[in-house]
Amino acid sequence: MNKQITHLFGVVLVLFTLLVVFTSRWTVFEAKSLQNQTANRRPLLEQLQIPRGFIYADDGTVLAKNVRSGHGPTLRYSRTYPTNELFSHTVGYSFITHGSAGLEKEYNDQLAGNANEFSSIIDELSGQKKVGNDLHTTLDPAAQKLALQLLAGRPGSVVALDPRTGAVKVMASVPNYNPNSIPSQFKRLNTDQAAPLFNRATQGGYPPGSSMKVVTAVAALDTGRYTPNSVVSGKSPKILGGVPLSNCCTEGSGNYGPLSLTEALAKSVNTVWGEVGEKLGKKVMFRYMERFGFDSKPKLDLPSDELGVSGVYGSHGQLLGPSDAIDIARVAIGQERLRVSPLQMAEVAAAVANGGKLMKPRLVDRIENPDGQTVDTRGPAEVQTVMKSSTAQQVTAMMEQVVKAGTATSAQIPGVTVAGKTGTAEVANGTSNQAWFIAFAPVPNPRVAIAVTIERTQGEGGTVAAPIAKQIIQQLLKGNG
Amino acid sequence: MSARSRELFGLIPVTLLVTAGFTAVLITRSSQINKVSITYGLFFLGCCVFAHIFIRARLPHADPYLFPLGALLAAFGLVMIYRIDTTLARQQAEWFVVGLVLFCATIVFLRDYRTLERYRYTIAAASIGLLLLPRVPGIGGATNGAYLAIHIGSLQFQPAEFAKIGIVIFLASYLRETRDVLVRGRIPRISLKHFGPLLLVWGLAMLMLIFIRDLGSSIMFFGAFLAILYVATARLSFVVGGLAMFVLGSVFFANHVPHVHERVVIWLHPFRPDLVESSSYQIAQALFAQADGGLFGRGFGQSLLQLPVGGKLVTILPAAHTDTIYAVITNELGLFGAAGVILVYLLFVARGFKTALMAHDGFSKLLAAGLAAVFALQVFVIVGGVTRVIPLTGVTLPFVSYGGSSILANFVVLALLLMISNEARRTHTERGGVV
Known part of the structure; x- marks a missing residue:
């Protein structure tokens, strides 16, 4: 019977190897795709445990920082914006429940500390916690x-x-x-007719x-x-694009005589600049635009x-x-x-x-990294x-x-x-x-x-x-x- | 160095592991070293040394590695459960003590395990009865659609854990006696006498699929049967035939029993959007937990098990202390840690087979090989379930998962293996063989 017992052990060896192979599959080979599954909330949760980098104005004013709660496995960081609505659209926001916007979104990798693949492996080996980098902005x-x-x-x-x-x-x-107020007011802000979440500047x-x-x-x-001294007629109305254009009802008004471009810009004479545009043509205008x-x-x-x-x-x-x-x-x-x-x-x-x-x-x-060293300059x-x-x-x-x-x-x-x-x-x-x-x-x-x-x-x-x-x-x- | 001294030395790393593990968990929890960790370590060492002295007195020749390996797994389980839920860990520690008592009681009262042969039909009947208990109204009930546990008062009991021992004892005894009949002639004649037992156990496995609706348990039982059958008869044809019948039966039931069918769908498509938040939630989350562990894991106590939703903590990984404990292990210790745990199981199983190899009589060989095989299969079924090798089912990870029945039953397995090996090695030594 000893031969069969040895065979049996061989079978167990194969089965257990299969277990290790499948464990490797999930932990290493397919880990990335599992982490990207929408049902997987772990990556989001992990972000909550990382102290995100701060965002500073050019004079050092803190525009975004963290509130810490709990400790150990219950440790959580959440975002707070000390200047409230001052830089709402530019700094944006970052909340697990409502996603992110603005610089918070654009620089998420840097702020969350996952920018460097190599250093994250080192961190994993040494059990080092991830820490985000700080953004120093140009904002006044x-x-x-x-x-x-x-x-x-x-x-x-x-x-x-x-x-x-x-x-x-x-x-x-x-x-x-x-x-x-994003976590509590998002729905209202998002459906508001005045579109407060919309960054009009960009x-x-x-x-x-x-x-x-x-x-x-x-x-x-x-x-x-x-x-600047070229002279163009400032008469109004003037046929441009096949349709009469007049100077009335915009700025300045009325009918001008011949004007230099300098005068026409100062007085904002439509018929002059309309004619200049038409003479330059679409190609030239688009080239400069x-x-x-x-x-x-x-x-x-x-x-x-x-x-x-x-x-x-x-x-x-x-x-x-x-x-x-x-x-x-x-x-x-x-x-x-x-x-x-x-x-x-x-x-x-x-x-x-x-x-x-x-x-x-x-x-x-x-x-800058948390030690104050500059890691990237724009x-x-x-x-x-x-x-x-x-x-x-x-x-x-x-x-x-x-x-x-x-x-x-x-x-x-x-x-x-x-x-x-x-x-x-x-x-x-x-x-x-x-x-x-x-x-x-x-x-x-x-x-x-x-x-x-x-x-x-x-x-x-x-x-x-x-x-x-x-x-x-x-x-x-x-x-x- | 004598076998017993090797055993004693083997316990030292176990104790260190418990202490270190508890320390790590406590540090993560409260950011300070607590004397509790040392207390746990010393208490565990005390229990193990007591058991060691007991083995020294009663089974002086027994295999020196089985007990430390079992203790290592139990210690590891305690740390993991402590990390998941401190109250459960306290209960598990109590069960560990009860388990040790049962371990000693088995050795004291059974004296000679070969007397079990005399009661094989009683044992077989009792085992089948145990398996069907969860279907008895009033005490039984389904968890996730499978009938695996009975409830008496506040106590929960998983009869399959004990039934597996009973069935192995029966099969070892029955096949020891009938193997001569089965192997006679080059080609086994197709007769009820030959295939009767095979059909009976196959029927039993299928019955389990229908009655307790648990594919995992039925793989475990049927696999153990095929293993013992193969060791007893050396006929690969039986194994192949048996496997084919099992696969056919399983496919049939997977298509005709809704609960089994659902399990298979979940197994094949865990991330289907209509399943991932409901029926396949558990396996999907178990896989996410493993992916999160990577090569080295997040460290003891670092696994995320609960998610804050609207100020409340919601469990993110269901049954973390039982079915999916392997996912928590992988999450915290990574691929290397999980492979390490599998290796410990492999060593334990290897010592079980070694015991079978060294045993002199047919019953001892079959019993030891059967116990080792059923133990290995149980590990395969639950770890394979969590890693999606096979559909996930509700059996425990031996010595590691939370659960009184599991701890008690596995201590009985350990006691039986030690008794067999004591017997085998005693005669070996008396004959002057090297052990």
């Missing part, structure tokens, strides 16, 4: 606070950047929300109105087809689904290009079916301000050269005139040269306006580029948006070097 809490105060609850947005580095200083979107698609004329001016001068960043997602470090694309949209929500039937004269003055985000318009101002070089907009400056990076520096200088001079003697005198700052452009687009069948102001200062070495917009206002760009921009520029110039 004082200026942001001022922006929210000045918007005063009116739906709209302010985006301010440092044109030299692309650092985003202010990103305000109203209405906003308190991220601390997702908003508004008609830019005359602020678009900066893009048209850049295209006109950079191609060499026009100079695309150089500024239109027709593609902004390069900002927020989740892709929180970034909108600026451009001309067709009736099915598709992006149109130069080969489509588009009234380019009206695109040139910010009408037609052009939809832009405040971030895009701030980038337009920034590109001119920075001598024609568009810098990559960025919210995070550096990532330094300034150039997206591309939009225009020659001489063009930038000329357009800057034209935009100075807008503030000095044109539609934006309300943006003047004593002792500081401000360059800007207003915009007022009629919305809701002409019953109200989308007011805009884009600007940068101080000329000749701008440190701030800004876009301000207010939805459905009775005011105009120069009366409601420009004063807001002025105060935020003052605040930002006071704050940084």
Whole structure:
């Protein structure tokens, strides 16, 4: 019988090997796919046990931190936002029950400490607990606070950047929300008609109105087809795109004689810029729009689904290009079916301000580990050269005139040269306006580029948006070097 | 070094493991070393040393590794259960003591295990009776659709744990006597006399599928039967024929008994969206727990067993202390820890087979091989269930899972194996053989 007993042991050996093989299958070979099963709540729970990295403003203000509860296996961390609604859309939120948004989502791997595969294996071997890295952002809490105060609850947005580095200083979107209330109020916030969860600064698609004329001016001068002194007739109405366009009922009014482009920008004369746009043609206009960043997602470090694309949209929500039937004269003055985000318009101002070089907009400056060592730096990076520096200088001079003697005198700052452009687009069948102001200062070495917009206002760009921009520029110039 | 001294030394790592394990769990729990861990360790050492002295006195020649291996598994089980639920661990510790008492009582009162042969039909009848008890209204009842336990007052009892010993004793005794008939001639004649017992036990296994509705138990019993049959007759044809009949029967019942069918569907499609939150929740969560363990595991006491939902703690892994304890082990100790546990079981089974090899008479050989085989199959059925090798069923992981019946029954298995090996090795030594 001994032979059979030995055989039997062989069978047991095979069976037990099978058990180890299957255990390996679940623990190693198929572990990743099991962890991705939606019914598997362990990865979520694990995140609750990791102290997420903090998020800081540029002056060290804590924008996101953790609340600790329990110990041992019941240890849990949950997120709290000390500045409440100040940076709701930008910082976003992170809750097990409601997912995440904003920087919390974009930098989740860094914040949750699972960025480095190699170090996580080392940690596993040494039984080291995962700890998240901290985000140090470029955001300026004082200026942001001022922006929210000045918007005063009116739906709209302010985006301010440092044109030299692309650092985003202010990103305000109203209405906003308190991220601390996400767990209890999410449903209400998500169904609210005013869309408080929507980041207007990056997702908003508004008609830019005359602020678009900066893009048209850049295209006109950079191609060499026009100079700031080129004279174009300012008569009204004028047949453009086969339809009469008049200067009435936008900004300034009426019928002008021959005007230099500088005068036409300061007075925001539609018939002049419409004609310039039509003469340049769709190809040239689109070339420059695309150089500024239109027709593609902004390069900002927020989740892709929180970034909108600026451009001309067709009736099915598709992006149109130069080969489509588009009234380019009206695109040139910010009408037609052009939809832009405040971030895009701030980038337009920034590109001119920075001598024609568009810098990559960025919210995070550096990532630090819990020991305070910098593990990653997001330094300034150039997206591309939009225009020659001489063009930038000329357009800057034209935009100075807008503030000095044109539609934006309300943006003047004593002792500081401000360059800007207003915009007022009629919305809701002409019953109200989308007011805009884009600007940068101080000329000749701008440190701030800004876009301000207010939805459905009775005011105009120069009366409601420009004063807001002025105060935020003052605040930002006071704050940084 | 004498066999008994080796046994004593074998107990040292066991005690260290208990102490270290409890310390680890307590540190995770309260972030401080508590004297409780030392107390547990010393108490456990005390029990084991007592049992060791007892074996030294009563079974001086017995295998020196079986007891430390069993104790190691029991100690490990205690730590795991303590980590899951401290109250259950206290009860399990009490059962461990009762188990040791039963272990000693078996050795004292049985004296010569060969007398069991005389009562084989009584034992067989009692075992079948035990198996059917959970179907008796009033004391029995189904858990997850399987009839595995009876309730008397607050006590729960799993009769299958004891029935497995009874059936093995019966089969060893019956086949010792009839093996000559079965192996006579080169090709066994197809006659009721030859296939009667085979058919009977096959019928019994199928009956279990219908009555207690537990595929795991029926694999365990039928597998043990085939193992003993093979050792007794050396006829592979019996094993192949038996396996074929079992598979055919199982497939038939899987298609015709709704509960068994459901088990099979769950086994094949645990992540189907309509099942994963209801009937296949347990196996899915057990697999998630294993995936979470990885190579090295999360450490003693680190497994997530409960989930806070709306301020309340909800169990994330059902039956963590019984059916799915292997998933908790893998979660906390990883693939290496789990493989280590399987290795300990393999060593235990190996010592069981070694005992069978050394035994001199047919009954002793068949009994030892049968006990080792049923023990191994039980491990295979539950670990295989948790790792999705076979459908998950409700048998316990011997010595490790929580449960009084399981601990008691396995101590009886241990006692029987030690008695057989004492007998085998005594004669070996007397003949001057090397042990």
